[in-house]
Amino acid sequence: MQVPLSWYLVVAAALFCIGLYGVLSRRNAIGILMGVELMLNAVNVNLIAFWRYVEAVRATMTGQVFAIIVITVAAAEAAVGLALIIAIYRNRRTVDVTEVDELKL
Amino acid sequence: MSMQHVVFIILSAIALIGALGVVLNRRLFRSALFLVLSFVGVAGFYILLEVELLAMIQLLVYVGAIAILIIFAIMLSRQAMATDDKVLNEQWILGGFVAVALLATLVYVLVQVNWPVVEAAVPANSIQRLGESLVSPNHFVLPFEVASVLLLVALVGAVIIAREK
Secondary structure, three states, X not given: OOOOHHHHHHHHHHHHHHHHHHHHHEOEXXXXXXXXXXXXXXXXXXXXXXXXXXXXXXXXXXXXXXXXXXXXXXXXXXXXXXXXXXXXXXXXXXXXXXXXXXXXX | OOHHHHXXXXXXXXXXXXXXXXXXXXXXHHHHHHHHXXXXXXXXXXXXXXXXXXXXXXXXXXXXXXXHHHHHHHHHOOHHHOOOOOOEOOOHHHHHHHHHHHXXXXXXXXXXXXXXXXXXXXXXXXXXXXXXXXXXXXXXXXXXXXXXXXXXXXXXXXXXXXXXX
């Protein structure tokens, strides 16, 4: 007896919303980046669950390929994001996003 | 309630406790360790979904690379946030409200929709099929090549941005 698809979707939705709260509420830029990683993970759970329950019968691989591309983009995003944070830290001695607001009107 | 249901509940507890630890912990370093816990829980989901290759990629890329990179960045910028007294910005109440509202909406919709689920076994040679469709011109060779260019650009970009002037 398999776990129903909706269980995966609900847990992934919870992971996504926890990550969203982290992104919206943290001061530290690294904390925001960790929230983004949680959200990307939740999306991947959805993609794989849909592949397993809806697509696997057709023996095509779209869901898995999509998940691998998302992981690749997440890795690139983490590398560039952390490089930006380190550059900001070197110039400003802070990683607090409420203090780095020159582009804000 | 079968064994799979029990395992699923344990895994979702691991993933959700890890995720809550990431956003609620006041010490950033502990948040990063909770992030690893959450990634491991998600890798467990992949094994439960019989996608073992993705579970290994999850462990290698997320736990092995991204989490370690985040811990490096925390170490390098440690003095900046030495005081842990103000970890939340002034819009955290609104952010929490938005997150809870989105979760309620999503759960309401996800439980109501009748998903076109098909009971089927995973195709026997799924890893071979995955590799073939990644390099097949009829399937995903273009995204595959673009992803490699993206990784190269991210690599060079990260080095340029983080380099000492």
